[in-house]
Amino acid sequence: MSDLLSSLRVALATMAICVAGYTAVILGFAQALTPISANGSLITNDEGTVVGSRLVAQAFSSPEYFWSRPSAVDYDAGGAGGSNLSPANPEITARAEELISAHGGASADAPIPADLVTASGAGLDPHISLEGALFQAPRVAEARGVDVSEIERRIEGRAVKPGGPFTAGRIVNVLDLNLALDADLAAPAASQ
């Protein structure tokens, strides 16, 4: 009996300090020092509408935008997830074939980068590889009516090594890149 009563007292103490106290401290710290990332790294447009989170991939299908990696949950940031398919599963093959044709085809000489045909862990990967962006550059350039070098210059400027010397390849944040294109290159709807 004394065990139960004492257990309840210890439960109450840990609940008060490790849950209420700890959460309050971290919450206060985050909201005071990093309010933007603490609330989900949201991006707002000039009218004040939230257009997405810098950290969360969104669906792009128009030709004038760079497209994100495929998402097993259709970019649902309220219920994220991966495909969980075995790497030998024929569904991966079928999905890749569909995506290759959507991207305008690929060949053995100009293969499509693997990240553009594989679903990420959470289905919300905000990045594509530098190669994945360059692969899409001709389509975006044509849709926006500009020279492909204009697009490639903007990709290069935004490609980073995510872990510095600890990572090999460079990656590009898709939403950032698309917002930059919208900011200084007219979308076809506006130019027509």
Added chain:
Amino acid sequence: MEHILVVTLIIGGTAFLSLPLGTYMAWAMDPGSTSPRGTRFTTLFERVGGAGATAGQSWQRYLATLLVFNVVMFSVSFAILTLQQHLPLNPDSKGALDPTLIFNTAASFTTNTNLQHYSGEVTMSYLSQLAALMWLQFVSAATGIAALAALARGIAGRETIGNFLIDVQRASFLVLLPLALLVAPAMVLLGVPMTLQGAVQATTLDGAVQTISRGPVAAFMTIKQLGTNGGGFFGPNATHPLENPSFWTNALAMIAIILVPMACVWMFGRIIGRMRHATVVFAVMTLFLLVKIGAAVTFESAPTAALTDLPVAESSNLEGKELRFGATTGPLWAVLTTSTSNGSVGAMHDSLNPLTGLVPMAGMWLNATFGGVGVGMINMFLYIIVAVFVAGMMVGRTPEYLGHRIEAKEMRLAVLALFAHAFLILGGTALFAATPWGQSAVQDAGAHGFSEILYEFSSAGANNGSGFEGLGDGSWAFNIATGIVMLLGRFLPIILPIAIVGSLMAKRRAVESCGTLGVEDTTFGSMLAITVVIFGALTFLPAAALGPIAEHVSLP
């Protein structure tokens, strides 16, 4: 090249940090009577606990109190989860949960497993996440550290093994909370969200509406890693960009995964006063860890098999992986999270190449190459007992461990604990592989489907919590079966080793002489490693052959 850099940074860096932390933890958990500050904390914890937290306990009483406290943990979280739709801190109006899911989730977080048959952002209110689940992430980890401290005191030959309710407060307030208060602000500064606001609706550039779930993630994901809990705030765990936004949060999280399990070995060594012995144990654990990492990174560098005939550029397997973490960390994380009974995922394990997927399973089968906080070292203690016994038989002497005679009774208990682990995993897998409960839940029939079931029960039995998530594991059958496996897989490997120590404490301790089997040299280290391989790994070889190995050889 970057593979070696990353592994050196994570494993080397953490090993370096674990030594001072282990010294600190030995003081925090076992201050002795000579430390005035330690005595002050002990007095404070006695006051908080009241009548049940005053005196040293017998090993039976210690275990009874541990179980009573864990019943309280289970009941409180069960009540909160049951009532979440009526409780505050629910900005997205999450509804009622299925009763078998509540049972499974309460069992899962009480046992430090964090197997999740739900998706956090879809199912749980913020109050459930914080007051039920995050609370258990603190106190279940503290339960494991307390049990190890008690075990070490018994081996050290103290009069009593301590008082559980004082130990669990020491582990919560002096070990886990200070670490969390260091790591969580770093996670915040690196971009992890921490808010009580509900989900937000965004209008995307292409004109669609996207709902973006948020929450008090930084606090939750920090203790999830430090306490080898592993339960994600979001469904896809640490692959979710709001739970793990960058390479650096990922690196810090991996350090947090193995830091306390590594430090537990040093804490054990300090309390028993045998740091050279702890060094041998640490070396054996590190050896297994490095072999698994080498294997996983190598296997995962092979491309996605389904893409081989298509015009896709050469690459490592990227299915289920996030680009910002780099190529090494998917398989590295998979090894760390299963070596330590953590169970958070940094890549989708179901989409790992078949042989890579075998490595995390092997980690859970051994469950002692660092293992969960506290309990990993306790599992290794079982292997040590077996190794000492076998070595003693080989040279024809009475087996002794640090002067404690290991006899038939201790061996029976140790083998029972090791056997229970194997029985829970293989028995559960066999039952579900043979019935519609499992057969109708797998994603593909055949070897991969068998792997999914095998992984699920390995994860439950080892109190890990990761999964081959293609498995439809939300059914009542899986909820109840894995719930029971988690409870037995948690408490048997705590009760039986402490009973062994209780039995050792009741015997007169022999004086160590030059004829005593040494436990501080490479001979003993090799003996221990061989024991782990033979008892731990070979038991599971047939199951491995039916699952991941069969799938690998059938690849095109």
